[in-house]
Amino acid sequence: MSNQLELRHLKYFLAVAEELHFRRAAERLYISQPGLSRQIKQMEDDLGVTLFERHNRKVVLTKAGAYLKKELKLTLKSLDQTLEHAKLLNDGKKGDLKLGYVGSAMQQIIPNLLLDFEEEHPNVVFSLKELDNETQIQELLSFDFDLGFVRLERVPIGLEIKPILKESFCLVLPNTHKMDFENIKDLSKLKDESFILFDPKYSASYYEKVMQIFDDSGFAPIVSHNTIHAGSIYKLVENGFGISIVPKSLAITNNNNIKFIELKKIKQKTTLSVVWNKNNRNPILKDFLGLIK
Secondary structure (H helix, E strand, O other), rough: OOOOOOHHHHHHHHHHHHHHHHHHHHHHHHOOOOHHHHHHHHHHHOOOOEEEEEEOOOOEEOOHHHHHHHHHHHHHHHHHHHHHHHHHHOOOOOOEEEEEEEEHHHHOOHHHHHHHHHHHOOOOOEEEEOOOOHHHHHHHHHHOEEEEEOOOOOOOOOOEEEEEEEEEEEEEOOOOOOOOOOOOOHHHHOOOOOOEEEEEOOOOHHHHHHHHHHHHHOOOEEEEEEEOOOOHHHHHHHOOEEEEEEEEHHOOEEEEOOEEEOOOOOOEEEEEEEEEEEEOOOOHHHEEEEEOO
């Protein structure tokens, strides 16, 4: 590689590779289009590689360009994280950990883990964001997050998954509902009820497992509402819009208008797992995984 190739060239290249349009990339970079074209041509000359096929109305990545785009995104992301970590150290922090999670993980699992971790590792900055399963996976693959808490059976190559909690499902009913016992073997008595369920887009694999409960009970549920928040489910149940099924970890005790019945006799269980990118070099992640393991 030529000594004249600089970091700015790499950022210029990525902008064009992502936009596939020199004018839009130039506007994004706040430089002139002719200037950007010259910088990319200089980069290609220095490398001795053609990165783009230029046509009258479009730009297409070559095989070499597509490869470079993929690798540079990861390299620059790692560089950004390294510089961010250095700044945290300068500010007296040991580092940071970015976590994604599905809502049920925040009830007990994550707070307890953070408290235990902080006892041995003070001065760590935590960033937490509630996200659906698929978004967490994408954030982990792109190294934007360090750790995810998901309800998935499998993850893409490059990620590691470890189950940390296997639990029953619970019915969520208005407190006045006539059903008031546990050890239910099937839900056939509820076939005429309206159900409020987590949106399948939030977790397709979780939704499918809930559907298996209905399959085993011999009926297709009447789904009146889909939502992504447990709080919305409880409000809808409380106000008579239907009943629901949630993981046991989402059962709450501070709402006297709803009740939970654990489905102990039903074979379906739901598993909460932690997921991380095995190529993640954040030293804080290694320490955190040590606590989980």
